[in-house]
Amino acid sequence: MTVDQISVFVENKPGRLAEIVAILGDAGVDMRAMSIADTSDFGILRLIVDDPKRAQDLLRTSGCVVSVTQVLAVAIADKPGSLSAVLGVLADADISVEYAYAFITRKKDDAYVIFRVEDNERSFEVLKKHGVKTAGAKELYDL
Amino acid sequence: MNYYQPEMECASQETLRGLQSKRLVKTVKRVYENVGYYRKLMDEKGVEPGDIKSLDDLPKLPFLTKDNLKDAYPYGLLAVPLADTVRIQSTSGTTGKRVVAFYTQDDIDIWDECCARAIVAAGGGKDDVVHVSYGYGLFTGGPGLNGGSHKVGSLTLPMSSGNTDRQIQFMCDLGSTILCCTPSYAAFLAETIIEQGLKGKLKLKAGIFGAEAWSEEMRRDIEERMGIKAYDIYGLTEITGPGVSFECDEQTGMHINEDHFLAEIIDPSTGEVLPEGSKGELVFTCITKEAFPLVRYRTRDICVLSRNRCSCGRTLVKMSRLMGRTDDMLIIRGVNVFPSQIETVLMNCGMTPNYQIIVDRVHHADTFEVRVEMTPEMFSDTVRDVSAREAELVSSMRAMLGISPKVTLVAPRTIARSEGKAVRVIDKRKI
Known part of the structure; x- marks a missing residue:
């Protein structure tokens, strides 16, 4: 139902993001999607990767502060209006979205949107009821 | 006994x-x-x-x-x-x-x-x-x-x-x-x-x-x-x-x-x-x-x-x-500040006591920054949570000291650990 997202604390310092990303790249961890939230003095790097367990271990061993969050991955048609429809379904059910980011892949026609919501289970049910496809962990990691 | x-x-x-x-x-x-x-x-x-x-x-x-x-x-x-x-x-x-x-x-x-x-x-x-x-x-x-x-x-x-x-x-x-x-x-x-x-x-x-x-x-x-x-x-x-x-x-x-x-x-x-x-x-x-x-x-x-x-x-x-x-008492904006007070606030907030106080003077006014190492307990995937904890640190420090520092969160183990006496204060003021 949900997907593991890895969040990493990024100190606001030139080169810090490059260092963190290199830790994963050097170890051959493949990124599916990423997003960065930033404030004036720090950033939060959020990642979907092909091997979340290994990515966490690598980052922690390198001294990064890491957290793992369960997020929803929704598959939508890669055409105008699809995201709006999904957001409408959530809004109608009074579900607020903490943050979201999207990515497309070469292998499928669908686009994927990652949603961070308060109640994953309820959101999942609501989306399912309205015929929205959610992607499981395996589907995403194997992309 | x-x-x-x-x-x-x-x-x-x-x-x-x-x-x-x-x-x-x-x-x-x-x-x-x-x-x-x-x-x-x-x-x-x-x-x-x-x-x-x-x-x-x-x-x-x-x-x-x-x-x-x-x-x-x-x-x-x-x-x-x-x-x-x-x-x-x-x-x-x-x-x-x-x-x-x-x-x-x-x-x-x-x-x-x-x-x-x-x-x-x-x-x-x-x-x-x-x-x-x-x-x-x-x-x-x-x-x-x-x-x-x-x-x-x-x-x-x-x-x-x-x-x-x-x-x-x-x-x-x-x-x-x-x-x-x-x-x-x-x-x-x-x-x-x-x-x-x-x-x-x-x-x-x-x-x-x-x-x-x-x-x-x-x-x-x-x-x-x-x-x-x-x-x-x-x-x-x-x-x-x-x-x-x-x-x-x-x-x-x-x-x-x-x-x-x-x-x-x-x-x-x-x-x-x-x-x-x-x-x-x-x-x-x-x-x-x-x-x-x-x-x-x-x-x-x-x-x-x-x-x-x-x-x-x-x-x-x-x-x-x-x-x-x-x-080692610092006088910042006219207020007496002891580094041990910062340590107390950090420990009360569940943080590690690894901090560095940086004082400077810009345009004739004191700047007061406390650099604190991020911990897994304090971190979250949302900016809202992390900012709230950062704000809590600032307000606890204000309550303890009477003045507000700027709190900067830094990566773990980036504040030098000393094997002897720890250097906690960098005072760059030239008066």
């Missing part, structure tokens, strides 16, 4: 005061006769040895400051012929004023006994393995605890500071039971031991930590992480070194070895002696030292004295944990 010298540690107030008066009178007479520098100071104040008849006359004597020690450097305050001295110890001289203190063999024996009292109070005995990770050499930490451990008859490991891997290996292999070092090094060792997964191999039961200011929260943190009981110890080279005062099981302050060192609390701005229980600058008078008996030496350490009955049975006066120093 164990004591090293119960007849002194648990003496009645009457016995103690009688002894103190006798020793004070003798010391004042001796320094007046043997040390030109003292004679001059006393003459300037219009005090003669004959005016000092008992403990009550102590406030009549002039104070001695670090500037006096600098003036009299190196031999100006030596109270015995060179032939009677056997050793010196010295301060690091980081403030540009190096202090050299002299010892006769008797002075060293008394110093060792003071440290032995501290080790016994921490549960040490002949069967213990005392691991001394204070620096050896000119610094008093290593030699002091080393001597104390010998007096007790414990097996002494003269590790000195640094080489953390070797420290931990000896601790595991030889079964160290009592660790003596600075609290910041103890915290560093605890972190490393846990990282290496070696906590289960330790036989440590107690730690005797001193030579820098630390907080109650830091104590609990070290105790929990190492599985030990942590005892505070206090001292300064000028007076003798560690063992001027030490903590007992009650952990509510350090008993001053006042059969050797008289303690007073004064108002640092007026020099007036304050009543028991007042917060002020600690002043010591050595009443048994032969070579370097400082009289009314202003330590610049801020604390409170208490004669409340202690459950350990010792009657020696207790000094509180240090509340700061008259000279």
Whole structure:
């Protein structure tokens, strides 16, 4: 139902993001999607990767502060209006979205949107009821 | 309850005061006769040895400051012929004023006994393995605890500071039971031991930590992480070194070895002696030292004295944990700030006490930044949560200090961990 997202604390310092990303790249961890939230003095790097367990271990061993969050991955048609429809379904059910980011892949026609919501289970049910496809962990990691 | 010298540690107030008066009178007479520098100071104040008849006359004597020690450097305050001295110890001289203190063999024996009292109070005995990770050499930490451990008859490991891997290996292999070092090094060792997964191999039961200011929260943190009981110890080279005062099981302050060192609390701005229980600058008078008996030496350490009955049975006066120093107090935007206050806030908020205060002056106004290392407990995937915790830190600091710092979250282990005394303040102001 949900997907593991890895969040990493990024100190606001030139080169810090490059260092963190290199830790994963050097170890051959493949990124599916990423997003960065930033404030004036720090950033939060959020990642979907092909091997979340290994990515966490690598980052922690390198001294990064890491957290793992369960997020929803929704598959939508890669055409105008699809995201709006999904957001409408959530809004109608009074579900607020903490943050979201999207990515497309070469292998499928669908686009994927990652949603961070308060109640994953309820959101999942609501989306399912309205015929929205959610992607499981395996589907995403194997992309 | 164990004591090293119960007849002194648990003496009645009457016995103690009688002894103190006798020793004070003798010391004042001796320094007046043997040390030109003292004679001059006393003459300037219009005090003669004959005016000092008992403990009550102590406030009549002039104070001695670090500037006096600098003036009299190196031999100006030596109270015995060179032939009677056997050793010196010295301060690091980081403030540009190096202090050299002299010892006769008797002075060293008394110093060792003071440290032995501290080790016994921490549960040490002949069967213990005392691991001394204070620096050896000119610094008093290593030699002091080393001597104390010998007096007790414990097996002494003269590790000195640094080489953390070797420290931990000896601790595991030889079964160290009592660790003596600075609290910041103890915290560093605890972190490393846990990282290496070696906590289960330790036989440590107690730690005797001193030579820098630390907080109650830091104590609990070290105790929990190492599985030990942590005892505070206090001292300064000028007076003798560690063992001027030490903590007992009650952990509510350090008993001053006042059969050797008289303690007073004064108002640092007026020099007036304050009543028991007042917060002020600690002043010591050595009443048994032969070579370097400082009289009314202003330590610049801020604390409170208490004669409340202690459950350990010792009657020696207790000094509180240090509340700061008259000279490491920062004045930021007109407000007095002690680094230990920042540490307290961090520990209260569940953070590690790894911080750095950066003060600067931009356009004639003070800037005040506290850099804090991010921890897994404080981190979240949402900016809202992290910012809320950051705001909580700022408001707790404002509540404690009266002014708001800018809090900057930095990556773990980016604030330098020192193996000796931690540098917590960077003051870039050029005034």
